[in-house]
Amino acid sequence: MTTSAPTPEALSVLKPSVHGLVRALYRHAPQPEWPESTHRARYEEAAATRPTARSVRVEPVLLAGMDAEWLLPAEVRSEQVIVYLHGGGFIMGSLATTRPLATxxxxxxxxxxxxxxxxxxxxxxxxxxxxxxxxxxxELDRRQGGRNPLVLAGDSAGGALALGAERAVREIPGRRPAITALVMLSPLLDLRLVAPSIDANAPYDPQLPRWLLQRMVTAYLGSRSPSDPAASAVLGPLHGLPPTLVQASPNEGLAGDAQLLADRARRAGASVDSQWWDGMIHVWHAFAPRLPEASGALAAVGAFLDEAAA
Structure with missing residues (x-):
């Protein structure tokens, strides 16, 4: 059973701006006895309390049989299109849970x-x-006639899917979508779950205890090994990455995954811009605009993409 409150020692490590949020996360922490349906319902309920950006228009679309959603800002300053893959540990998440962060x-x-x-x-x-x-x-690339370069982005498990999708796109023979940047927010990348940060940082954030991470990975992988580079793309070849941004907190459980990507990419001769935000929790970005550091991190994503596209 997860404790219902963070310790004073844990709060002393985190920024004061997230103290109230962390207390609320502890009160509503996931429990081992919950079935997937309860995890999903609670995830939806939590996201429903977060505001969307009112000036961003939402437009449903169907792509290759998959439901999708355009989020269109009133002022567009780049031809790049961000394709966003949501988090939720592979077992949760939807257009609705992603809409606040994505807008x-x-x-x-x-x-x-x-x-x-x-x-x-x-x-x-x-x-x-x-x-x-x-x-x-x-299909997106075909509909746009190849005119719009793509940015693959995702948070948590969506970061793993974004990295895997970038690897898969480059294997397509002939003309392929132009992936010009990669953005991962608090990514879950190493499905072996060997990062020491998972346990060391557990007191700071109740969102991803080890038991839940293991349950998510097992549900996702089925019979596949977590060491398979096709599933844990961070364990595979990382040469030739496009400009890549990773944002994580040194205090979150998945800090080790972000560091592993940076280390392996560097050895492969690829450049990864790692931005570390002290005293934050897993995917703090989801709490924009109420959390100043969330808005700041998303603004930093914009600055990175502007520079990469220059």
Whole structure:
């Protein structure tokens, strides 16, 4: 059973701006006895309390049989399109849970954002998510006549899917979508779950205890090994990455995954811009605009994309 309150020691490590949020997360922390349906319902309920950016227009679309959603800011300052893959540990998440974060991402970056509602585990296991995402990317590129360069982005498990999709796109023979940047927010990348940060940082954030991470990974992988580079793309070849941004907090459980990506990419000769935000929790970005650091992080994504596109 998860404790109902963070310790004073834990709060002393975190920024005061997230103290109230962390207390609320502890009160509503996931429990081991919950079935997937309860995890999903609670995830939806939590996201429903977060505001969307009112100036961003929402437009449903169907791509390769997949439900998706355009988030269109009133002022577009780049032809780049951000394709966003939501978090939720492969077992949760939807267009609705992603809408608050994604509308504020569209507003902060001045780019159109397309959120894909990919299939969830355990109903669909690996590589089912990838085999759904890739046709959607190809259809998007076809509809736009190849005119718009794409940014693949995602948070948590969506970061793993974004990295895997970038790897898959480059294997397409002939003309392929132009992936000009990669953005991962608090990514879950190493499905072996060997990062020491998972346990060391557990007191700071109750969102992803080890038992829940293991449950998510098991539901997603089915019979596949977590060491398979096709599933844990961070373990595979990382040469030739496009300009890549990773934002994480050194105090979150998945800090080790972000560091592993930076280390392996550097050894492969690829450049990864790692931005570390002290005293934050997993995917703090989801709490924009109420959390100043969330708005600041999304603005930094915009600055990174502007510089990468220059």
């Amino acid at each position: 504020h991402l569209a507003l902060a970056t001045g780019r159109r954002v397309l959120v894909l509602d990919y299939p969830l585990a355990p109903e669909v296991t690996f590589p089912g998510q990838h085999t759904a995402i890739l046709p959607a990317l190809l």
